[in-house]
Amino acid sequence: xxxxxxxxxxxxxxxxxxxxxxxxxxxxxxxxxxxxxxxxxxxxxxxxxxxxxxxxxxxxxxxxxxxxxxxxxxxxxxxxxxxxxxxxxxxxxxxxxxxxxxxxxxxxxxxxxxxxxxxxxxxxxxxxxxxxxxxxxxxxxxxxxxxxxxxxxxxxxxxxxxxxxxxxxxxxxxxxxxxxxxxxxxxxxxxxxxxxxxxxxxxxxxxxxxxxxxxxxxxxxxxxxxxxxxxxxxxxxxxxxxxxxxxxxxxxxxxxxxxxxxxxxxxxxxxxxxxxxxxxxxxxxxxxxxxxxxxxxxxxxxxxxxxxxxxxxxxxxxxxxxxxxxxxxxxxxxxxxxxxxxxxxxxxxxxxxxxx
Amino acid sequence: xxxxxxxxxxxxxxxxxxxxxxxxxxxxxxxxxxxxxxxxxxxxxxxxxxxxxxxxxxxxxxxxxxxxxxxxxxxxxxxxxxxxxxxxxxxxxxxxxxxxxxxxxxxxxxxxxxxxxxxxxxxxxxxxxxxxxxxxxxxxxxxxxxxxxxxxxxxxxxxxxxxxxxxxxxxxxxxxxxxxxxxxxxxxxxxxxxxxxxxxxxxxxxxxxxxxxxxxxxxxxxxxxxxxxxxxxxxxxxxxxxxxxxxxxxxxxxxxxxxxxxxxxxxxxxxxxxxxxxxxxxxxxxxxxxxxxxxxxxxxxxxxxxxxxxxxxxxxxxxxxxxxxxxxxxxxxxxxxxxxxxxxxxxxxxxxxxxxxxxxxxxxxxxxxxxxxxxxxxxxxxxxxxxxxxxxxxxxxxxxxxxxxxxxxxxxxxxxxxxxxxxxxxxxxxxxxxxxxxxxxxxxxxx
Numbered sequence: 001x002x003x004x005x006x007x008x009x010x011x012x013x014x015x016x017x018x019x020x021x022x023x024x025x026x027x028x029x030x031x032x033x034x035x036x037x038x039x040x041x042x043x044x045x046x047x048x049x050x051x052x053x054x055x056x057x058x059x060x061x062x063x064x065x066x067x068x069x070x071x072x073x074x075x076x077x078x079x080x081x082x083x084x085x086x087x088x089x090x091x092x093x094x095x096x097x098x099x100x101x102x103x104x105x106x107x108x109x110x111x112x113x114x115x116x117x118x119x120x121x122x123x124x125x126x127x128x129x130x131x132x133x134x135x136x137x138x139x140x141x142x143x144x145x146x147x148x149x150x151x152x153x154x155x156x157x158x159x160x161x162x163x164x165x166x167x168x169x170x171x172x173x174x175x176x177x178x179x180x181x182x183x184x185x186x187x188x189x190x191x192x193x194x195x196x197x198x199x200x201x202x203x204x205x206x207x208x209x210x211x212x213x214x215x216x217x218x219x220x221x222x223x224x225x226x227x228x229x230x231x232x233x234x235x236x237x238x239x240x241x242x243x244x245x246x247x248x249x250x251x252x253x254x255x256x257x258x259x260x261x262x263x264x265x266x267x268x269x270x271x272x273x274x275x276x277x278x279x280x281x282x283x284x285x286x287x288x289x290x291x292x293x294x295x296x297x298x299x300x301x302x303x304x305x306x307x308x309x310x311x312x313x314x315x316x317x318x319x320x321x322x323x324x325x326x327x328x329x330x331x332x333x334x335x336x337x338x339x340x341x342x343x344x345x346x347x348x349x350x351x352x353x354x355x356x
Numbered sequence: 357x358x359x360x361x362x363x364x365x366x367x368x369x370x371x372x373x374x375x376x377x378x379x380x381x382x383x384x385x386x387x388x389x390x391x392x393x394x395x396x397x398x399x400x401x402x403x404x405x406x407x408x409x410x411x412x413x414x415x416x417x418x419x420x421x422x423x424x425x426x427x428x429x430x431x432x433x434x435x436x437x438x439x440x441x442x443x444x445x446x447x448x449x450x451x452x453x454x455x456x457x458x459x460x461x462x463x464x465x466x467x468x469x470x471x472x473x474x475x476x477x478x479x480x481x482x483x484x485x486x487x488x489x490x491x492x493x494x495x496x497x498x499x500x501x502x503x504x505x506x507x508x509x510x511x512x513x514x515x516x517x518x519x520x521x522x523x524x525x526x527x528x529x530x531x532x533x534x535x536x537x538x539x540x541x542x543x544x545x546x547x548x549x550x551x552x553x554x555x556x557x558x559x560x561x562x563x564x565x566x567x568x569x570x571x572x573x574x575x576x577x578x579x580x581x582x583x584x585x586x587x588x589x590x591x592x593x594x595x596x597x598x599x600x601x602x603x604x605x606x607x608x609x610x611x612x613x614x615x616x617x618x619x620x621x622x623x624x625x626x627x628x629x630x631x632x633x634x635x636x637x638x639x640x641x642x643x644x645x646x647x648x649x650x651x652x653x654x655x656x657x658x659x660x661x662x663x664x665x666x667x668x669x670x671x672x673x674x675x676x677x678x679x680x681x682x683x684x685x686x687x688x689x690x691x692x693x694x695x696x697x698x699x700x701x702x703x704x705x706x707x708x709x710x711x712x713x714x715x716x717x718x719x720x721x722x723x724x725x726x727x728x729x730x731x732x733x734x735x736x737x738x739x740x741x742x743x744x745x746x747x748x749x750x751x752x753x754x755x756x757x758x759x760x761x762x763x764x765x766x767x768x769x770x771x772x773x774x775x776x777x778x779x780x781x782x783x784x785x786x787x788x789x790x791x792x793x794x795x796x797x798x799x800x801x802x803x
Contacts, residue, residue: 012678015376015378015671015674015680016375016378017417017478017671018376018482019480019481022457022459022481031433031455032368032389032433032435033415033416034363034367039371042371042374043371046367046370052366052367052370057365057367058367077671077672078672078674078675079607
């Protein structure tokens with residue numbers, strides 16, 4: 001009996017060839033196919049067909065153990081949209097889980113209404129101003145980014161003064177879509193799309209990919225992509241050549257195909273160093289670090305070892321979740337390496353250059 | 357073995373009930389992940405005592421339902437045994453456990469300017485143990501041969517739990533029957549491979565790649581014969597028909613010309629001068645055989661991108677429909693154009709969409725039938741009839757039912773047609789000598 005938990009066309013795409021296995025961080029870590037994209041899709045099929053019941057322990061565990069990094073998508077010749085399937089899976093399986101609701105509830109509540117975010121914005125000073133009229137691109141402030149890292153949006157405005165900032169904007173809904181509230185996630189993205197007319201520029205890879213999936217790719221630009229297109233943020237090299245690494249944002253890279261742009265921008269202001277695992281998830285994975293702290297820490301540890309071994313001064317993030325994860329990890333280790341958002345790095349170099 | 361390395365939850369049994377073969381499933385009763393030869397031997401001793409089926413498995417990229425536990429029992433997954441034990445630069449061999457992936461071994465060899473030539477399409481995923489058990493081929497077969505040509509030694513556990521060794525770091529060894537050749541391609545029915553010694557060769561200095569477009573696949577097939585008569589042994593000679601060009605280009609966007617009937621991907625490796633000369637000679641042969649257009653890749657990196665795209669041919673085809681079933685018919689390469697025509701005729705006769713790609717230089721074809729609906733019993737029936745005719749055509753042309761994917765469950769019904777009753781009876785006696793109880797991958801080769 002089919003119960004339409006998943007869009008059949010999405011589920012049918014997988015032919016179980018196994019090309020995804022080596023790209024999946026949880027498969028590489030465990031060597032167990034149940035914890036691979038192909039295995040998880042088979043679990044989804046079992047759920048859809050009734051071969052496994054709701055609440056099956058393995059199904060529930062795997063829906064949480066998956067990072068949702070979508071590294072399986074670019075390597076899939078069959079074109080399986082794993083990220084979309086995962087959202088449908090969590091939309092079905094997660095709302096019934098009480099423990100998870102307690103952890104996520106406050107986060108989702110805060111992001112649910114624009115006014116709540118506005119209050120956050122009053123406490124922390126994010127970007128404001130910019131051209132008040134016209135039809136130029138609009139800067140997205142993000143829900144938690146505006147509170148946790150208000151400097152990021154200010155830096156983005158310095159780099160691209162043409163960006164308009166609407167203070168009443170809400171959350172894009174990525175947080176909801178990735179955490180089992182798919183309809184609400186889409187609704188919020190549509191609301192934001194109506195409020196911010198025209199092109200939306202964001203400093204968060206995760207938000208960019210979600211917005212693009214709802215509003216269409218053409219309406220969304222992640223900051224590095226925007227700067228690459230508009231020639232902004234490319235000052236001459238500074239005097240001190242710092243060694244700088246990048247941590248890709250999984251959804252930006254795997255969902256949007258943006259990974260060359262931030263590298264090129266970094267290379268213009270310092271010595272760019274490619275980490276062996278730059279393209280692999282850092283374990284932040286949205287709310288993963290909150291919900292699966294032990295798995296998240298294990299993944300982060302390997303990453304931090306690499307960062308320290310690479311002898312870099314800075315590691316750049318292009319998504320607030322990754323930035324928070326890297327900062328916390330480096331601080332715990334008392335590392336001399338600093339994690340910084342791409343916008344801040346570029347704005348710093350920009351300001352240095354403009355100083356008399 | 358430790359509780360965490362044994363799974364019997366319904367989710368795991370479901371997931372390990374499939375490999376990469378469509379329309380085949382079989383639920384094991386338990387999945388175990390041994391970490392050492394001793395643990396493999398222990399599992400087999402217990403299985404012998406209880407008479408339980410044991411199905412050895414690597415990454416599960418098998419395409420002939422060879423790793424399906426259709427009789428239940430123990431799924432023995434060897435992915436935890438993934439250590440590369442030794443790279444012996446003096447003897448030019450690698451010694452590794454069965455769970456090392458083909459790409460990992462190749463990359464480790466490449467660091468020392470060495471090449472492990474067998475490169476099946478699944479190379480990033482599939483394991484060396486699986487490659488040896490299936491005698492995997494790949495894109496370099498024509499010049500370099502297949503897995504069997506690189507297997508120098510192994511350690512294996514018999515069904516009883518006894519551990520045996522065969523071969524070693526030896527170029528020559530004639531002390532006894534060639535058990536290595538017997539175990540290579542035995543599809544997990546004779547023993548479980550727990551350590552492999554593999555031959556490496558010096559990596560070629562450089563490589564060159566070209567593309568020749570033809571109006572039809574048969575024309576590309578005729579060009580293959582002309583190329584090989586011309587005194588060049590190419591490192592790569594692959595082709596894709598129009599259907600495959602379309603889907604591969606949709607995935608990989610490497611700039612293939614979509615209006616051609618077929619493309620022949622040719623390449624050579626070696627010293628720079630030889631490569632340049634051979635690539636030019638192959639290009640000339642293609643032009644003489646009526647190629648619409650011939651291009652040469654700018655550099656090795658562009659060549660590698662094109663080959664990666666070619667490796668993705670099968671899964672790319674699945675963009676066309678929900679079921680993609682491919683076969684592995686192989687003929688003497690002089691018959692390749694004739695075989696292509698028979699495949700196209702079979703497709704037309706049964707009203708099926710067939711995309712064909714394959715290792716043209718090896719005479720190894722992968723006709724792939726794409727069906728929109730797996731539940732359409734009538735279409736599935738037509739597909740089986742078409743494949744039946746394709747197998748028969750291959751046999752009639754002096755070929756075989758499988759060149760590199762293995763017999764598994766999928767092609768077992770055709771084995772006797774290929775070899776005759778006497779041959780199959782001998783296979784059964786060999787199987788019995790290794791595994792008298794019939795617990796190793798039962799119901800497959802030699803059972």
